[in-house]
Amino acid sequence: MFEHIDSLNFLLSNERIRLSLAKSGSEITIRRGWVRQLEKEIEGEKKFISDNNMSDDDLLSELGL
Numbered sequence: 585m586f587e588h589i590d591s592l593n594f595l596l597s598n599e600r601i602r603l604s605l606a607k608s609g610s611e612i613t614i615r616r617g618w619v620r621q622l623e624k625e626i627e628g629e630k631k632f633i634s635d636n637n638m639s640d641d642d643l644l645s646e647l648g649l
Contacts, residue, residue: 588629589629589630589633592622592626592629593626596623599615599618599619599622600619602615603615603618
């Protein structure tokens with residue numbers, strides 16, 4: 585169930601590393617935007633999961649999977 589959030593957290597971790605290594609101002613600006621977007625996506629996923637207090641099977645069924 586949490587594999588998607590785990591993947592997003594992994595991407596966020598990698599992007600934060602890339603941000604810390606960025607040299608040019610434009611690259612820093614772009615990577616900051618990507619970090620913010622990933623953070624928002626993770627928060628949205630957490631909210632979705634907490635708002636839909638159902639079993640994994642029920643959630644997958646609701647999503648048509």
